[in-house]
Amino acid sequence: MNRALWAGAAAIIAVATGAFVASIGLRPDATPPLVSAARAADGSATVYYQDPDGKPRYSLTPRKAPDGRDWRAVPASADISFDAPGQPPVETKAADAKGERGIKYYRNPMGLPDTSPVPKKDSMGMDYIPVYEGEDSDDGSVKLSPGRIQRSGAKSEVVVRRPIRSLIPAPGTVQEDERRVSVVALRFEGFVESVANVTTGDHVHKGQVLMNVYSSALSSAAAEYLSAFNAGATGKELKGARRRLENLATPEPAIKELERTREISLSIPWLAPQDGEILERNAVNGMRAGPGDVLFRIADHSLVWVLLDIAERDLAQVALGTKVTIRPRALGGQTFIGAVALIYPHLMAQTRTARLRIEVENPDDALRPEMYVDAEIETGTPAPVLAVPESTVLDSGTRQAVLVDKGEGRFEPREVKLGRRGGGYVEITQGLSEGEAVVTSANFLIDAESNLKAALKGFADARSPQAAEPASGAEAHP
Incomplete structure (x- = not known):
């Protein structure tokens, strides 16, 4: 490919890179971390020019800014990694490294499930992207360059054991203990x-x-x-x-x-x-x-019930004896401690909530029947468990997965089973081991890349290069 074609390809990739930077949340006017102004003056051949303020604007010919400054020249030797379709000539080191490996097939530059065993162009004239040996592993993992990892903001964290504590807030009312009420009758x-x-x-x-x-x-x-x-x-x-x-x-x-x-x-x-x-x-x-005529009705309030309503989804986290902190709204910050004495066997049909009975000592008769209270039910695991931040889990509703950082830019999607939640963490009951690293941010971007590559690999396996290889000198078509 001649110098003009290289320059055109580099400009197209530069524009695509600017769009990608904008898509992951960076300001359009931010200086891209991909181009260094210092490298533009190293004497190498210039392949394109960039806005002097670092804005995502590029030109194949020299230009000047409105204030008279020259656009920065970007040489072919600049250490740039666009991670965009194609192989820009500025990625000389990466290109040389890939040249040492064999090309397995070529995939559609727009991400469509279409591959070819030989180079070709799509309907818009874009070159198909070569897929090298080792880039698509059989374990479904995906490999990203350091540049893409940096721009996407992906971060990893080691899986460790930690106690999970959570508070379930619940409203309730004070009621009499039915066992402490009696009537006087003849x-x-x-x-x-x-x-x-x-x-x-x-x-x-x-x-x-x-x-x-x-x-x-x-x-x-x-x-x-x-x-x-x-x-x-x-x-x-x-x-x-x-x-x-x-x-x-x-x-x-x-x-x-x-x-x-x-x-x-x-x-x-x-x-x-x-x-x-x-x-x-x-x-x-x-x-x-x-x-049988009721002449007097007497109730002992030295011990009262607090009836709480909790959401149906929280019911599995509550057990008999669970500690509960109770704050009556009328007593200005005064708190009482009780325990779950009974979980009622039926849900409230109108509110779809479960009712709990808390027994609370009331020696000073401060708690009065029908008082409104705000309660916090302390749930969690008494011992440390394997846990990851909630942002780590990719939840589709029917499937929960995490991205395991295998090192050197390779990430493996892995299905997991979840347990308790609390304090921003979720228990992992199956699928991970202590000491493994998982992606905690920007994991949805890596997951999308993994799903795309898995789909392309499945398509490539269905159409083996040997079976799809055309006659010598003929161009392959989808």
């Missing part, structure tokens, strides 16, 4: 003679008097027991009379008082069954109460 027909000085919201203690109750059924049972007791009855007879009082839920102190005084009181003090706050008071002085 098992017989009776009357509330008087109610103690307690109201809704008051805190009561177990055994505290709530009201005085009269009932003919209760008086009859008390008379029967007292008769047997006074007669010195023993065994089943006395036990049966006492059991009748117990079946009517007569407070134990009232039975003890009956045994001590041997007198039947007109009314019996009715006591609180547990410590807690009175949530409901329906008892009124002189009212008639039937069996």
Whole structure:
């Protein structure tokens, strides 16, 4: 090829390089890292001229800038690597190195799945690109020049073991512990003679008097027991009379008082069954109460539940006993620590969330039912695991892969299996070994190159050069 053709090819490649630089995010007016102004004055033959400010503008003839400065001359000996289709003459060292290897076939310069065993041109007159032995390995890896790696910003990181910790944020509400709620009701027909000085919201203690109750059924049972007791009855007879009082839920102190005084009181003090706050008071002085009527409802808030809703995708990361930090919105930064006590078996159909129950100690009654809280569920692996940055993984939805840096500019796509995520890292359960290097940035560019070369290689294997070789002196056509 004569000097003019070389110059034309170099200019075309230079323009293509400028487009590639723009495509990977560099400023169009940035000085390309491919051309050095110092090399332009080494006395070598000039192949083209470049804008003196380093802008991606080129000319085959000398030119001047608007301010009178000469465009920079780019010699054939300049150390330039465009990584563009074709072999520019300025890549003398690379060309010599490739000349020592055999050419396997030629591929379409536009990346189409079309190859030829002999040199040819496409419909636009562009030369097909030679593929040398060793450039397309059988392991599906791709080899890039240092220039392309530098321009694309590709970076690698060694795979190491590290603990993965993540926090799952979740909203929730405080609820009563269902096991710590009780009601005060009668098992017989009776009357509330008087109610103690307690109201809704008051805190009561177990055994505290709530009201005085009269009932003919209760008086009859008390008379029967007292008769047997006074007669010195023993065994089943006395036990049966006492059991009748117990079946009517007569407070134990009232039975003890009956045994001590041997007198039947007109009314019996009715006591609180547990410590807690009175949530409901329906008892009124002189009212008639039937069996089962709820006269008081009492709840113990020393331990409460916090119900959290988490996304369905996070459910696999949560287990019983997982630590949870709870911050009530109404308590100004005060925090409580609890643990997951129950994962409800059904999802919430309307929100597609899973519900968790957290048991939290509440000795000061600071947590009140129906309070809104913000919680953080601490998940992760207790021991270090093999992990890579999340940016390393190429996820197509059905396939997850990483690019393994094999050194010397060669990268191998490898399918992996993922585990937990957290802190910007993802666990690798299968596909990588500790100490291997993986690409953490610009991996999508290398992956695209790998996919292209894999497709071209498959096409080349389907059309072997021997089978597709035309007769001597004839030009090959697709």
